[in-house]
Amino acid sequence: MEERAPAIVTLTTDFGLQDSYAGQLRGAVLKGCPSATVVDLTHGVPPWDVVTAAVTIRTSFRFFPAGSVHVVVVDPGVGSRRPILAASGSGHLFVAPDNGILSLLVVDGKLDTVHRVAHPDFTPTTASPTFHGRDLMAPVAAALAAGRPLADLGPEVDPAELTMEIVPASVHGDNCLLGQVQRIDHFGNVRTTIRTGLFDPPRFAWAEINGHRVERLHRTYTEAPAGALLALVDSSGYLEIAANQANAAEQLGCRPGDPVTVHLTRA
Known part of the structure; x- marks a missing residue:
């Protein structure tokens, strides 16, 4: 049987590099999938700037190999009841909060399937309410990188129902x-x-x-x-x-x- 190539996991955040947040996020991905190749796309998104995050992933994901997992953590609503999403499209996988980050991919018709993360494996009560990127999204990305099916993560949702906060020209x-x-x-x-x-x-x-x-x-x-x-x-x-x-x-x-x-x- 042909050996599966190590998955690539990209990280896009507003964490900056002066603190340990970006490193902790990388560590959480590698803890769940040690064979993954983690790429820091950028940690320089302006704080809470969902628009820049949405544009960054819209314009960047296609430069990575098919099968890559893209994690986008710009999450001003962290700790709230806003869902966390796992999506597939154009041969790629995406993990992000439902706050508009994936909206431009929806507008472009790039998403085929979207699931709301609800499986108990990825909704632990021990998760920090201020760091869902590390405690919720990184484990989801690691599981996808390790080959876990998207459908295992939670119920499918209609892409048209996602938060669409990005206003195009x-x-x-x-x-x-x-x-x-x-x-x-x-x-x-x-x-x-x-x-x-x-x-x-x-x-x-x-x-x-x-x-x-x-x-x-x-x-x-x-x-x-x-x-x-x-x-x-x-x-x-x-x-x-x-x-x-x-x-x-x-x-x-x-x-x-x-x-x-x-x-x-x-x-």
């Missing part, structure tokens, strides 16, 4: 898109909620954010002069406002949630 008329600042990365690049699937890139005229007008869609950062603002499509297919070798967010004075308007030329 919306189309307003033929020549205007309204979105918002989704996140600001380490370089000060401003990712928006506007995906290029919403418009034909050659029709891009300008983007407006906090009173600043950014014209023309570029392919690379270096197409603009050093320090100048520019718009481009980032590596995940989102409209990004950046500055060549400079911090665009500081120039724009923006933060997540600020409105972004894209104007298009007439078709």
Whole structure:
């Protein structure tokens, strides 16, 4: 019989690295499945930022081998009665609280099956009410990595019934898109909620954010002069406002949630 390859378990959290929380999460996965390969996708999601967590897993899971288990712990409702979910789709497995983290995968049609974790093996009374990631979600991920069937974990639920707190960019008329600042990365690049699937890139005229007008869609950062603002499509297919070798967010004075308007030329 062909030997099963060790499973990959990815971790996405808002824990940061200055405390031991990320390490404890890794340890809990390895305790349940010592053969797993644990990959820290990121522990730098801004605290309680479910939107960034949802976008991170939406844009990242496909770069891992099929069969990978993806754990996303950004859980402002930890200790409450919100369910913990285990899902499958696109050849991958996902474990996360039901707080909107999986909503973009639902919107994209990437989830086939979703189960609410209810099996006594994964709902111990000894679990810390402040660390469900370590005590509940990590053991679920370890069990899936070890080959336990998804159906063992609890009842199946309709993906359409999951919490859907992520508001996608919306189309307003033929020549205007309204979105918002989704996140600001380490370089000060401003990712928006506007995906290029919403418009034909050659029709891009300008983007407006906090009173600043950014014209023309570029392919690379270096197409603009050093320090100048520019718009481009980032590596995940989102409209990004950046500055060549400079911090665009500081120039724009923006933060997540600020409105972004894209104007298009007439078709």
